[in-house]
Amino acid sequence: MQLLSTFENTIYLEMAISILEKKGIKRENIFAVPLDNRVEERKLFDSIHKSDGTSLIDIAAALATAFSVIGVSIGFKLAWGPIFSGLIAAFIGFVIGLAIRLYTEFILKKRKRVLRGKQSEVILIIECEDREGDLVENILWEHLALGVAKVI
Template sequence: MQIIATFEHSALLEIALTELEEKKVTSVYAVPLDLRKKEPRLMDSIHRADGVSFIDKGMIFAFMCSTIGTSKGFVWRGGPIIWGIVGAIVGFIVGSALSWVIYLIKRDKNQTQIKKGMKGEVVLFVTCEDNQASVVEDILWDHRALGLARTR
């Protein structure tokens, strides 16, 4: 029977390993996961999206400003088509810049990226007899395992 569990790298993991040794479970393999070394990509692709978009507000502002530019273009020199295009371009730039500023403010507040020095996760592989499986699971859950799976 194999039990696979994930833990945060902490003293509780060490205590769980000690308790497993006391219960005569000797086949334990722990693998620490590497932390992210560089910033995630900012622009999304068709296969990966994180829900952050910089052109949504730009398109809305482009629509609003082009509508205003077109209506004022009937009075201004140049005509409604020119002022509608100018309004769309200016609105898109303003809206995209606003999205960028909001993104920077939220990123600094939340800091969703992993900071340097944060503890990583450890994947623990425990091989035991079928009659020891429930005891091993209880020990791992009691020491705050993040997740647990049982295989044969």
């Protein structure tokens, strides 16, 4: 039987390995593989095949609409008229909304993306007898494994 588990690279991984060795699992039957985590930045624009669920123009479209309504209302008093003033106000609202969204994506969310969640850093593969499977699984869960799978 093989047990596969994922861990963060912490002292709990080392403790789990040492306890497994004390319980009779040979060192040759324990295999730890470090993972390379993603370091490339997210793409700014989505493609037709892949989307991250974040829109860059949602706030921009809302502000363009609001500014154009205000621009049209004010435009009745201006020399250029309501259509041109509405278009100019819509453009200004769109640019402001796009600037807000870009600021939140690149400045605010970049900080949160670095701090958020636990990442698997090491895969631990343990070869053991079927009768030892439950003991090994319990040891892995007690030492904060992120996930455990059995292959019989």
